[in-house]
Amino acid sequence: MTSKEDGFDPTKLCAEAKQKYNACFSRWYRKSFLDMGRPGSGEGVCQVEWNEYERCIKLMLKKRKLEHLLEEQAKLEARVGKDSR
Amino acid sequence: MVKRLFQEYVYQHPWAVVTEATWLKYPNPFCPHVLDVDVISRRVDDNDGFLKTRRLFTATSPVPRGLRWLMNSDVAYAVEDSVVDPVKQRMELNLRSLTFGDIVEMRETSTFEPHPENSEWTLLKQHWSCEWKVSTAFVSSLEKLSVQRFLSSVANGRLAVKQLCQDIEQNETPNHVS
Numbered sequence: 001m002t003s004k005e006d007g008f009d010p011t012k013l014c015a016e017a018k019q020k021y022n023a024c025f026s027r028w029y030r031k032s033f034l035d036m037g038r039p040g041s042g043e044g045v046c047q048v049e050w051n052e053y054e055r056c057i058k059l060m061l062k063k064r065k066l067e068h069l070l071e072e073q074a075k076l077e078a079r080v081g082k083d084s085r
Numbered sequence: 086m087v088k089r090l091f092q093e094y095v096y097q098h099p100w101a102v103v104t105e106a107t108w109l110k111y112p113n114p115f116c117p118h119v120l121d122v123d124v125i126s127r128r129v130d131d132n133d134g135f136l137k138t139r140r141l142f143t144a145t146s147p148v149p150r151g152l153r154w155l156m157n158s159d160v161a162y163a164v165e166d167s168v169v170d171p172v173k174q175r176m177e178l179n180l181r182s183l184t185f186g187d188i189v190e191m192r193e194t195s196t197f198e199p200h201p202e203n204s205e206w207t208l209l210k211q212h213w214s215c216e217w218k219v220s221t222a223f224v225s226s227l228e229k230l231s232v233q234r235f236l237s238s239v240a241n242g243r244l245a246v247k248q249l250c251q252d253i254e255q256n257e258t259p260n261h262v263s
Contacts, residue, residue: 014123018123021124022108025108025124025127026105026108026109029104029108029136030101030105033129033136033169033171034101034105034171045127045128045129050127053124057123057124057125060123061125061141064162066141069125069141069164069183070125070126
């Protein structure tokens with residue numbers, strides 16, 4: 001199931017990146033998001049850990065032919081943005 | 086025909102703890118049919134300050150082995166869109182199945198809010214619906230199986246969340262339910 005075409009094992013890499021991201025997110029959720037109420041706009045949520053994790057996610061979605069989930073989300077956000085103006 | 090169920094449940098833990106546990110809930114040994122969950126997008130909305138997340142659920146097929154001719158895959162996907170309002174303390178999760186859409190469609194909406202009579206507790210409301218679109222003699226059996234699977238996953242899922250709540254409150258840093 002895992003592809004090793006280019007020596008890249010997405011399952012293993014994603015597991016590590018995911019664990020780091022989830023650990024960071026849990027801390028942020030508890031200490032920043034819930035405590036502060038509304039964090040400043042533009043603040044990235046665990047940006048460094050997310051960048052690593054997102055790399056794997058995009059590959060995984062592509063392999064499973066589920067990239068449209070990201071596009072759908074982008075369209076939804078664009079429409080919401082329009083409505084709220 | 087759409088089969089619908091509604092359930093309410095009270096966690097004797099604060100909303101902040103229960104919602105934090107919800108992010109960590111899967112995978113867990115109590116719910117073996119959920120193989121994995123991945124965040125595919127997440128942001129804090131600039132306009133309302135809500136946390137908006139999209140997650141992908143990978144699960145075992147909802148179809149029993151004997152009926153696998155209906156679906157030619159062992160794995161099913163679902164997508165969950167969620168919104169968390171940290172000020173009003175409200176979390177809403179909307180899950181819908183993705184795969185085999187012409188055969189079965191499953192939806193689940195869960196809301197978490199502080200309990201109206203005890204602010205240290207959390208009230209969970211779950212709306213679940215399932216529609217099998219096949220016209221075979223098996224439909225009512227499939228519906229029954231889906232209901233059973235939902236009820237047992239809900240009960241088991243609560244065990245997982247309760248354990249995580251205890252870990253969080255004891256100031257342990259849980260990664261996942263072990």
